[in-house]
Amino acid sequence: MHHTIDVKNLHYTYPDGQVALRGVDLYIAPGEKVALVGPNGAGKSTLLLHLNGILRGDGEVQVCGRPINDKTLGAVRAAVGLVFQDPDDQLFSPSVFDDVAFGPLYMGLDEGSIQQRVEQSLDAVGMRGVERRVPHHLSGGEKKRVAIATVLAMEPEILVLDEPTAGLDPRTRRGLINLLRELPQTMLVSTHDMGLVAESFLRTIVINEGRVVADGPTQKLLADDALLESHGLEAP
Amino acid sequence: MHISFLDPFQARDSLVHRLDPRVKAVLTLLYVLAVSLTPQGAWAAFAAFLALVLTAAWAAKLGWSYSLRRSFIALPFMLAALAVPFVTPGPAIYEVPVLGWTVSEPGFVRFVTILLRAWLAVQAAILLTATTPFTDLLWSLRNLRIPQALVAMLGFMYRYLFVLADEALRMNRARAARSPRIVGAPRPPIGWQARVAGSMVGSLFLRALERSERVYAAMASRGYDGEVRALVRFQMLGLDWIVLLGVSLSLVAILTLTLVI
Numbered sequence: 001m002h003h004t005i006d007v008k009n010l011h012y013t014y015p016d017g018q019v020a021l022r023g024v025d026l027y028i029a030p031g032e033k034v035a036l037v038g039p040n041g042a043g044k045s046t047l048l049l050h051l052n053g054i055l056r057g058d059g060e061v062q063v064c065g066r067p068i069n070d071k072t073l074g075a076v077r078a079a080v081g082l083v084f085q086d087p088d089d090q091l092f093s094p095s096v097f098d099d100v101a102f103g104p105l106y107m108g109l110d111e112g113s114i115q116q117r118v119e120q121s122l123d124a125v126g127m128r129g130v131e132r133r134v135p136h137h138l139s140g141g142e143k144k145r146v147a148i149a150t151v152l153a154m155e156p157e158i159l160v161l162d163e164p165t166a167g168l169d170p171r172t173r174r175g176l177i178n179l180l181r182e183l184p185q186t187m188l189v190s191t192h193d194m195g196l197v198a199e200s201f202l203r204t205i206v207i208n209e210g211r212v213v214a215d216g217p218t219q220k221l222l223a224d225d226a227l228l229e230s231h232g233l234e235a236p
Numbered sequence: 237m238h239i240s241f242l243d244p245f246q247a248r249d250s251l252v253h254r255l256d257p258r259v260k261a262v263l264t265l266l267y268v269l270a271v272s273l274t275p276q277g278a279w280a281a282f283a284a285f286l287a288l289v290l291t292a293a294w295a296a297k298l299g300w301s302y303s304l305r306r307s308f309i310a311l312p313f314m315l316a317a318l319a320v321p322f323v324t325p326g327p328a329i330y331e332v333p334v335l336g337w338t339v340s341e342p343g344f345v346r347f348v349t350i351l352l353r354a355w356l357a358v359q360a361a362i363l364l365t366a367t368t369p370f371t372d373l374l375w376s377l378r379n380l381r382i383p384q385a386l387v388a389m390l391g392f393m394y395r396y397l398f399v400l401a402d403e404a405l406r407m408n409r410a411r412a413a414r415s416p417r418i419v420g421a422p423r424p425p426i427g428w429q430a431r432v433a434g435s436m437v438g439s440l441f442l443r444a445l446e447r448s449e450r451v452y453a454a455m456a457s458r459g460y461d462g463e464v465r466a467l468v469r470f471q472m473l474g475l476d477w478i479v480l481l482g483v484s485l486s487l488v489a490i491l492t493l494t495l496v497i
Contacts, residue, residue, distance in 0.1 A: 054453045074459060082457045088399050089450040094391050095371045101467065106459030111467055132369070136398040154458065 002065040003030040003079075003157040003186040005051060012046055012057030012210075020046040021057060022210035033180075033187040035201035035218065037194070039232035043210040044190040045085070048160050051188070052080040064157055078107055081151030081185070085162040087143035091135040096122075096146055099135065103154035121152035125179060141172030148179070159185040165193045194236040198222055206231055244365040252296035252367045256476040257376035263483050264364040268357040270487040274494060276342075276349040281494040282356065288486065289359045296367045303359040303366070310358040317350040370394050375469050384464040392451075400444055407436055 005028040012021040020043045028034050038044055049055040053068040053076055064079045066072045084090045093099035100121055104114045122128050125145040130138065138146060144164065151159065164180065165173045173193075177200055180187065191197060197204055197218060204221050206214040208231045214221055221227065222235045247253075252260070267285070274281045293303050324343030331338050365373070374394075378387045411432070417423070452460075 049453065052457050054456055074461075077457055077459050080457075082454075084450065084454050084457075086450070088396075089447060090454050092392065092395060092451045092455060093371075094374060094394050095369075098371060098466075102455075102460075103458035105465050105467065106461065114467065134370075135395065150458065 004028060004062070004065060005158060005186070005188060006060075006062040006065075007047075007050070008060040010047070010050060010057050010059035010061060012043075012050065012055060014046075020210055021050075023059070024207065024210070024212055026205055026212055026215065028186060028188060031184070031186055032203065033201055034189070035197040035204045036188055036190040036207065037192070037197060037204060037233060038207040038213075042208045042231075044207060045162055046210075047207065048082065048162055048188070048190055051158075051160050052077050052082050054082075078103075078154055079156055080158045080160060081154055081156035083147055083151055083159070083161040083164065085166060087140070087147040088135075090147040090150060091143060094134065095131070096127075096133050096135060096138075097131040099146065100131075100150050100153045103150060107154060117153045117155070121149040122146070124152055124183075125149045126175070141168055141175070144168065144172070144176060145179070152183075157185060159183060159187045161187070161189045163191055163193075164189060165191060165196055194222070194234060198236045206233070208232075244362070245369050246298060246302075246366045248297045248367075250295060250297040250367070251475075251479075252292060252363075254475075255367075255479055256470045256472050257368045257372040258379055258470070258472070259476045259480045260364050260368055261373065261376045261380060263480065264360045266484055266487055267360045270491050271353050271356045271360075273491060274349075274353070277345045278494045281490055282349075282352045284490045285356050288483075288490075289356060289363065292363055293359075296363065298363070298366060303362045306362045306366075307355055307358045310354060314351050314354050317347055317354075320350065321347045372469065375466055378464070378466055388464050396444075396447070396451075399447070400440070403443060404440055407440065411436065 005026070007024055007026045010021050010024040011019075013019045024043070024047055036044055036047070046055065050057055050061050050068075051063060053061075053073050056068070061068050063076050066076060068076050091099050093102060097118060100118045101114050104117045109117070118131065119128065122131070125148050127142065127145050127149060130142070130146065135143060135146065148161075148164075161180075164176055168176060173196075177196060180189070181200060189196075189201070201218050203216065204214075204218040205212055206221065206227070213231060214224075214227055225235070227233075228235060267289070271282075271285055274285070289303060290300055294300055321339045321343035322337050324340050324346055326340035326342040328338035329341045329344060368376075371391075374387055374391050377390070378384060
């Protein structure tokens with residue numbers, strides 16, 4: 001097993017000319033859980049979209065030991081579960097069941113295993129019994145949990161989450177932090193929630209203006225006031 | 237603040253709810269077809285069709301008047317036929333005072349027939365959506381070989397209509413919150429207000445467009461390759477066949493009797 005993320009000298013410019021990534025390097029070892037922090041517009045979301053080949057910039061992105069190209073795209077997307085910030089983007093099907101079954105269906109699983117995966121992943125996020133519900137009738141916290149279930153159903157080796165705690169009330173946020181802690185996957189989590197960073201991640205990567213500006217043990221980075229200040233961050 | 241008034245499904249435990257959604261979709265279509273083929277002024281046939289839809293509403297445990305009450309939502313569309321009684325040639329039966337427009341008898345019959353057809357068809361559609369969860373309905377349409385792209389679009393429309401409506405609601409509130417009125421001060425000119433409303437619609441469209449890109453990215457992340465796939469959900473049972481045959485035959489019978497007599 002080879003659940004790594006390996007990014008070398010990644011550059012990306014949006015079609016409108018806005019430069020988002022200016023040479024990002026990072027390596028995440030199997031089973032490691034890493035926080036990705038940085039001010040708004042630093043390139044966090046852009047970087048995350050490269051990890052399963054939604055965006056393809058210049059440079060090298062290897063996921064689970066495989067480079068991302070047209071041939072490996074399907075396998076990479078099955079291996080990397082990307083949870084979007086807005087669950088209304090993530091949950092696009094008319095029912096929760098359809099949404100959680102979407103990934104497994106496209107992986108070509110048979111009906112029995114799809115059923116099983118839907119049950120297991122809703123179980124994992126504590127949302128059994130909402131299969132028939134319509135996503136827009138769920139609360140914000142429930143949507144978030146179901147959104148995570150939709151990627152867990154693909155049994156990914158790596159989980160990539162964009163702002164998982166944004167807009168959640170304290171109790172729901174606590175539940176989500178516990179959930180993230182329990183999940184065994186290699187994890188890269190982009191967030192502004194410095195409390196979450198301090199509590200759940202041993203390693204933190206700071207990016208700003210499309211570059212990695214710091215990468216190291218969370219405790220050490222959070223103690224460096226000058227670093228935090230210059231990149232618009234705050235210790236919890 | 238969630239807009240969910242549009243969700244028409246009424247959960248009940250009834251024969252109609254348990255039917256295969258394909259049976260309901262096909263029967264609704266046949267019903268609409270039969271009603272539109274019924275000749276003008278065949279009042280007995282229309283009464284029979286009304287009885288049929290009311291019986292279905294009763295069997296679905298929705299109550300007699302459920303679809304009746306809801307069907308008035310289609311009234312504004314029926315206004316389109318308002319000119320018919322005036323422009324159809326024939327003996328006059330009524331003259332509008334002052335204006336001098338005359339209502340002809342065949343025109344009046346045609347007008348009432350159009351109203352009845354629309355009203356009955358709408359009731360059938362209301363029953364269909366009230367007794368069939370939307371996902372099952374989508375599945376049945378797909379299964380009945382309606383083009384996949386069309387069905388997928390219906391599905392997205394259903395999913396995102398609410399999100400979009402919520403967004404519009406939020407924008408409206410934001411505008412209202414910043415639209416103070418000072419007693420004695422002049423109101424902003426109507427042209428300016430219209431421009432604000434116009435740009436709100438525009439930005440709603442842009443937001444929808446941007447969301448569609450994010451949704452597509454979310455779909456691609458989970459393996460979407462342009463082909464729409466779905467699981468098998470329903471098997472036709474004996475009862476489904478009986479209802480399908482029974483109702484289609486009664487539709488044909490009503491229509492044939494009307495045409496023969």
